[in-house]
Amino acid sequence: MEESNVRPADDSCRHSGITPSWFIVDQNPNEPNALKPAESAHQALSFLAALVARGVKEFVVSPGSRSTPLVLALQHFSEVRARVVLDERSAVFFALGIADRSHCPVALICTSGTAAANYYPGVIEASERGIPLLLLTADRPPELRDCGAGQTIDQIGIYGKFVRWSIDAEVPRGDDGCRELERIAEAGLSEALGQNPGPVHFNLPFREPFLPAVPNGSFEKGELNEPAGPDPEVSADWESLRNAGPGWIIVGSANPPNPKRWADGLFRLSDYLGWPILADVLNPLRQMPGAGERVVTQYEGLLSAGWLDRHSDFAPQAILQVGIQPTAKSLRQWLARFEGPRWQWSRLPGGLDPARKPFTWIGGTPEGLGDLPDVFPEEAFRGAWLEAEAKTVAVVSDWLDSMPENFEGKIHHEIAVSAPRKSQVLIANSMPVRDAERFWFANRPRGPRIFSNRGASGIEGLVSMAAGMADGGDTTFAVLGDLAFLHDVGGLKAASQIEGSLTFVVIDNGGGRIFGQLPIRSEEQVFDEFFLTPQAVDLAKVCEAHGIPVQTLSGSGGFQDLLSKPFRGVRGVIVQTDPAVDDERRSEWRKLFREIES
Template sequence: MNPATALATVLVDELARCGMTDVVLAPGSRSAPLALALDAADRAGRLRLHVRIDERSAAFLGLGLAKRSGRPVALVCTSGTAAANFLPAVVEAHESGVPLLVLTADRPPELRGTGANQTIDQVKLYGTAVRWSSEVGVPEDRPGMVAYWRSLVSRAWGIALAPAPGPVHLNVAFREPLVPDGDENWCEPLDGDATGAWTKVRAATPGSVLHVPPTRRGLLVVGDGAVNVKRYVAAASMAGWPVLSEPSGNARYGDHALSAHHFLLGVPEFVERHRPEVVVTLGKPGLSRPLLALLRRAEEHIVLAPDLTRWPDPVRSATQVAQEVEIPVVSGDGAWLRSWQTADLAAADAVDAVLDSVAEVTEPGLARDLAAGLPGGALLFSAASMPIRDLDQVMRPRRGIRVLANRGASGIDGLVSTAVGAALAHGGRSYALLGDLAFLHDQNGLLLGPHERRPDLAIVVVNNQGGGIFSLLPQAALADPFERVFGTPHSVDFAAVAEAHRLPYRRLETAGDLSKALTGEGLRIVEARTDRERNAALHADLRTAAHAAVRETLTTG
């Protein structure tokens, strides 16, 4: 099957699964894959197809259908000015709150800006007149496309309906051939979920609550920026579920919280024996690839999202999205929770043993000891690259601290300034754990005028002479260009930087000197020097030891 036909088949099928009953088509050549898929769906009685030769009239026909029915109606057209003629109806739908799904066919990127026939810039063509706009991208015959296409349609459907109905735009690029070629083969099944839409979005009605099916084999996953954390941690604890929280999810506390789930989920035998029946996620998960792999395989993945126009689903596995979720209490012997806890304790102990065997300062050891040793009520701001990942892998559950990170876009920008601002708002003991490049990228954050408030903030800088995270990625195998284009070593004297800003400075010489190095008040700098190659080897040792400990629990348990 050619990619254009596959994409159009899946898009139309998912629209029908979401509940689409009416589609309006203005014919054209580039939209042929969609037109053929819609005609087939109409003949099968899955939806009603309305065809109009004038795009402006077609769009207002769709507006009338949607306005009266209260259900999203799809508009489909070819590329070029055809799409522009939808604009008046899109504007009206935006202003009057009418749900429309606008699907504009487009030329592939290689034809744009070349003078190719019937090609204009259609990306975000309708500007602020749509609730959401997405460039679908040219379809490719590779695994993962079906989940992407179906989840994209489900998201568009959900946004068009809630919380404020309105138009949504999907720009769909097709390469030729545009008609079926007679070959039905594709690299993965094109089928959707037999129960309906790929992702069911719970409309934002007052008091609407999604009730999770009763089960002991559940997991609560808490990512960055989660809200109502205490409520859902308490509910998960009552239900006997393990809690897998990223550091900035601020749910890594209590008896049900795990600290080594990154390592547990890296053991295939453990994953096979511990398949959850339901996973509920809060916030934005994304630090651990094994955790994301678990979400990808989840039988039922419920995303709790306060804003139904945006929900985090990085692996496109969400089956339901809701603003409120009720986790039921289920009686049982607690074997599910104990099995997770036993493996987690074994892995965490193995990790600690490896870290404690090294007297020198190490990056994961520093992260572990810093999180464990902070006073109650303290704030810890972490850089979004290696420091937060180290915390995720080695931080033991504890109460009394708040962890923050700029994980929205996970950039290197402005981290010193963000830490200073967070510390000023916190008003108490504050600490930051940053890499050397992140610190150097925002040295201006240390510039405080004589009349400005000073934060009580200790900035701990991990100086590994460059981009440490790349030493843990496949790029590290590229010996010749690695240092120049990934490692980016520097020769900055951090003591001199502190002196230039008239700030206290200490060098952390050994792992056991951390508490002493952190003493003091006001804005101050603590430097911890590490070696990138030894750090990569240490992470490998941690993984080996933790995996072996987990496998031992599976053998003896």
């Protein structure tokens, strides 16, 4: 028996240096007719054992021949959860949903050839957002490459700079080879969960034969380890920010592992500085107790209406940006013109400002904020902003009450007030995320968790991602435009098989309405065909073809009840809108901000 250097992980998906022992037991010598397991079977089991021992418990598998050893090895681990997703493109976004929800690494397994290439869009999104995915791509051995062998491409380095770490493993032989695979597994997982987390790529060649497999019951595992320590405390000269103010704390999309601690750090800093927090809907702040005393949500409408031009005393003298910038274009444009001092608070020092203005970097995250001096801040600046916020929310709320339920903006407001407290909402890019930012107020403490793919800001893979979030997770609502829904229609196969509660809220508005907000709208000869791209697809029949029941709403009421009542399974809710009327309503919304003062 030989001890390995495997380190299993605790329930928080992090690992320490404790070493258990595990080993493969030789077959019973009293069974002379038993076939010796194939070397590929031993290799795959060694590799997966190292991952599972370090806390990897979620696997998403797409079927194929070359990955047979990995699939057979999975059967030795009753503690893991393996999901089969036919299409690799759908599989990677399904895994992304699991990892985003759980903050734990998820492993994907696929065969050789173009299967690995289908992971690419999801790998990019995971890379941009720092989500740990483990890409286990099976491959032919070297002697079958570059010689016309079937289903064989050059998979080495296929994901380029979008993975944190990549290796083309050698075809191992004997015990030494198995120990090398354990070392590779440890090294890759450490990179995936490191200071700059993200996807890693294991290209794993296997030689035939793949059978016989290692017999069940011939594998023993070690014990779990101690939990990892807390995040390091953030070190910064907060007094310099206080002296540079008054200012804004602006917070974009974020999905912290501990939302309460994360929000508490930002709320305490807001209290110390006396600065309001301009918070995107795509982070936990609007749903946290205490948001009403610190958080501003109506900045887009106020800035677009020239509020700072008429009220210069509302203009900040300094900016603290936490993570990426919020979605609102008017805020980003104003920040691009701002010439005062800036601080950026993020894990890594790379700039997160498209205008490339100079900044002072603060490393770490709000969870690590320590004690702050016990002082009384100047409340006038933050108080003025919160008073403007309260007046604006009251006016916009009254206006929304007069709108029908199939107004796109009201859809998000209804979800904000009706989705169960312990639920998840995935918001698509383009128009949905912008309407959510406008109409999701900070007046409901302990609301649902919000998710969105703001890494590369695309619309691909959202059906599959929602399925991954809902599978074994909390009640999930996915708010998608019709094009985003159709873009990942293949994901409905995976969605139809989940264990959980998933509602697709599909806004049927006749195409890519985001382009109607851009100058290209005036080019009528090309706009509809090349940009708006309306689709003549019966969305209800698409769902029904996958066994997913559908309900269609057109503004007659009942949306809040539908959202708030318990539901198990998968369903589609298609909201039919009138795009021309909704454009007029958005114009009315903008006018409201010019009338606030009167």
